[in-house]
Amino acid sequence: MGRVTERRKVIRIRDGAVSTRPDTLVAEEPLEIRLNGKPLAITMRTPGDDFALAAGFLVSEGVLASAPDLRNIVYCAGATADGSNTYNVVDVTTAPGAAVPDITLERNVYTTSSCGLCGKASLDAVRTTTRHPIADTPPLRVTPGLLSELPDRLRAAQRVFDRTGGLHAAALFDEHGELLDVREDVGRHNAVDKLVGRALQSGDLPLSRTVLMVSGRASFELAQKAVMAGIPVLAAVSAPSSLAVDLAAETGMTLVGFLRGSSMNVYAGEERIALRAAAVRA
Secondary structure (H helix, E strand, C coil), X not given: CCCCEEEEEEEEEECCEEEEEEEEEECCEEEEEEECCEEEEEEEECCCCHHHHHHHHHHHCCCCCCHHHEEEEEECCCCCCXXXXXXXXXXXXECCCCCCCHHXXXXXXXXECCCECCCCCCHHHHHHHCCCCCCCCCCCCECHHHHHHHHHHHHHCCHHHHHHCCCEEEEEEECCCCEEEEEEECCHHHHHHHHHHHHHHXXXXXXXXXXXXXXXXXXXXXXXXXXXXXXXXXXXXXXXXXXXXXXXXXXXXXXXXXXXXXXXXXXXCHHHECCCHXXXXX
């Protein structure tokens, strides 16, 4: 099975001085996800939490909504011509009676570690597919002060990043700012899938009282995955895309970007941010 990190020899140049040394790199290997025996998707990922990654991916695809929908996940033996198991192919079996959208079965998807699920249809598709509409009742409320602490808490929990500097991270916090789970991966969307997949396996979906914090930008794919898991607040240290903002507004999710220190931009769902009315300026 692939490791999370690998060692490679590098030539190091510092102020004109040249030396050789080993460097720790984040591992990147393909993972093929099969659904009920049929090839469905291939993603480049950091090995580890593969079953959670597959489960989370299928939550974002609208295939799985709760633990009873999932019957089993296994590595596929004999994945290569010589019959060996590469631990890079997983087969997800849904429970009898689980609703499997036809569109998912009829296409083969290739995702990359940078862009997530490419070609996802539209805002309407996400809004109508999710089985966990955002419904935090009573409404979740967080303060700007609490949000400002989350990037540092996320960074402190990134164990592999400290050795490689090459991983994205995603973390779930409760409404009081307590860390619930954190996952790292070479792909930002994979890190979120691992979080959501673990929540599904634990019977914790929907994640209606949580804040999702991501280490990079807030793309449409990440907003989509948050919506599909019923997460009411998505916060990112970098910029959101226009489509992510549109999706947040359409579905009632709070979207915060450029969360750095005490500064942040609230792009949608400002009702969940505990702001003093006098401090809000047009």
